[in-house]
Each structure stands twice: as C-alpha cells, then as structure tokens.
C-alpha cells in the first residue's frame with residue numbers, strides 16, 4: 001500500500017521526536033489492585049462491549065498509556081472509528097477528522113498521538129506545525145486519500161481552467177496544497193455553494209460528490225475515488241433490514257452510494273450521526289458506517305437498541321492499544337510534512353474553517 005506524502009515520500013526532513021524526547025522504560029503491565037481501581041470508571045463505559053473476564057488483560061495497557069501521556073505532555077486524539085478500548089479508554093478528545101485537527105490547534109500539549117489514519121495526522125500537523133505529531137501505525141492509509149495525487153489535481157486544473165477544486169479532507173497534504181479549499185462531509189454542500197459558480201469539482205469521493213450534487217443546482221464534478229468501507233453497503237441490504245425491523249431508523253454516512261443514502265432516514269458526517277442519535281434517541285437504530293461507531297456511542301445512549309450491520313475499516317483497525325503504548329515509549333512514527341506543501345495545504349484547510357465561522 002502506498003501512502004502519499006508519508007515520511008517515505010517526503011525526504012526533506014527526518015523525524016526527530018526520539019532524539020528530542022528520548023525513550024522511556026517499558027511499563028510493567030501487571031493487573032494489580034491499583035490498576036483495577038484506577039481503571040474501574042473506564043470499565044463502566046466499556047462493560048457493554050468487553051466481557052469482565054477480558055478486562056485484566058486490557059486494563060494494565062490502558063492504565064500505562066494514561067500515565068505515559070502525562071509524562072510525555074501528550075494528548076491522544078481519537079477518531080470516531082477507533083475501537084471502544086481506545087475511544088473510551090485512552091482518548092482525550094474524540095470526534096471526526098476536522099474536529100480532531102481543530103482540537104489539535106487548541107491543546108497546550110507538545111505531543112499529539114493521532115489515533116486515526118495518516119491523512120488525519122497530516123491535517124493535525126498542517127494546522128499545528130510546531131507540535132510533534134505521532135501516529136501509532138504509519139501504514140494506516142485510506143482508499144480515498146490513495147485515489148489521487150497532487151499531480152492528478154494539477155492535471156485536472158489544466159484541463160478545466162477556472163473550475164474551483166474542492167478537496168474532501170480525506171486526502172494527502174500534497175493534494176490539499178493543490179486545491180482551492182477543503183471540506184468535510186458536514187460542510188461539503190456549504191463549501192460547494194460558497195463559490196457562487198455553476199460548476200465545481202469535489203474530489204476525490206465520487207459518492208460524496210454525487211450526494212452533494214443531489215442537493216444543489218451547482219454541477220458537482222467528480223473524481224473516481226471511493227471509501228472501500230462505505231461503498232460496500234447496498235440499498236437492497238437496507239430494504240431487507242426494514243422488512244425485518246419495520247420501525248428501525250437508518251442513518252447513513254454520505255460516503256455511501258446515493259441509492260443507499262436515499263433509503264436512509266438521515267445522512268450526515270460521523271459527528272452529525274452521533275448528534276442525531278443522542279438527540280432523537282430512537283428505540284432502534286442502524287448506523288450505516290464503520291463498525292466501531294455504534295459500539296462507541298452505545299454507552300452514551302442508554303435505551304437505544306443498535307442493529308449493527310457494519311463494515312470494518314482495515315486501515316483504522318491498524319491502530320491498537322499496544323501500538324499506542326509503543327509510540328509513547330519510543331516516540332516513533334512521527335508525521336512530517338514538507339513545510340512548503342504544509343503552508344499551501346493550510347490555506348485550503350483554513351479557508352474552510354473561516355467559512356464555518358462566517
């Protein structure tokens with residue numbers, strides 16, 4: 001798998017976190033009465049998903065990570081698709097990719113451990129160049145980010161002079177640097193309409209672009225990329241679930257194909273999906289997105305029954321507790337972005353953030 005704009009691709013800087021911060025001794029991972037007591041409140045949030053018999057195997061690592069964070073003056077940012085042991089056990093901030101990048105700029109912590117995929121860590125680094133950004137597994141990629149390069153965007157611009165190019169946040173820094181503005185699944189429609197023109201490109205997710213195009217008079221031109229997790233859901237699958245559970249509410253992510261979104265009661269970003277369930281508190285709900293979302297929200301929405309037809313993101317699942325622990329001990333897997341690229345990419349991301357403020 002190729003990850004564009006990874007340290008391997010950018011040879012202008014060497015990761016220096018280990019040199020700067022040094023290695024720490026590996027913590028003892030014994031399940032002691034102190035560990036049991038310190039992690040009891042965390043287990044309360046996880047008991048619906050982790051059997052009690054498994055807790056002594058997990059708790060020492062969770063406890064050690066939480067101590068290491070303090071020693072390192074580090075903050076853990078976890079995407080909504082992280083497994084519940086990470087999401088509820090060690091994360092300081094959880095959210096969608098944009099929420100995490102914005103939070104990265106607000107924290108006083110010197111070190112950010114990004115529990116998500118590579119483009120998310122890059123976005124944090126772009127917005128917080130002075131901070132050390134680590135990712136527990138550098139191979140955590142994304143089928144959308146890998147579908148397009150900066151050179152592809154330059155070629156697109158040459159062939160379509162004057163047409164604004166909007167990039168979904170799920171792209172590398174190289175791609176963001178070539179685009180006019182960034183967007184997320186929460187604000188894509190607003191960004192598309194902000195140009196006041198008849199045609200725009202929204203790259204690289206052809207389904208997100210089609211879903212946005214269905215809501216606006218602006219012609220939304222697409223790139224042939226897709227999320228390998230969301231494109232596997234089908235409208236027939238949803239109709240079949242409704243036959244079995246007629247009173248179910250179905251909410252879908254706009255990275256799903258348009259016919260899937262058309263079958264859903266609501267479509268929105270991961271943050272919007274969570275808000276929807278928390279506010280509406282449906283009796284039965286099905287989240288058409290990555291597996292871990294329902295697991296993570298379940299403990300915060302008692303009384304809601306989750307039907308879980310889920311697809312797993314293999315890239316997100318590369319991030320594990322053991323790798324987070326290694327990252328904090330060894331200060332390895334540092335995300336570096338060419339400063340020239342980062343500067344241009346920051347303009348695209350900040351334009352979107354400023355649009356949100358207006």
Ligand code: SF4
Pocket residue numbers: 117141142143144145170227228229230255290313314315316
């Ligand atoms: S769920 Fe899809 S969009 Fe998100 S990281 Fe995985 S492949 Fe990329």
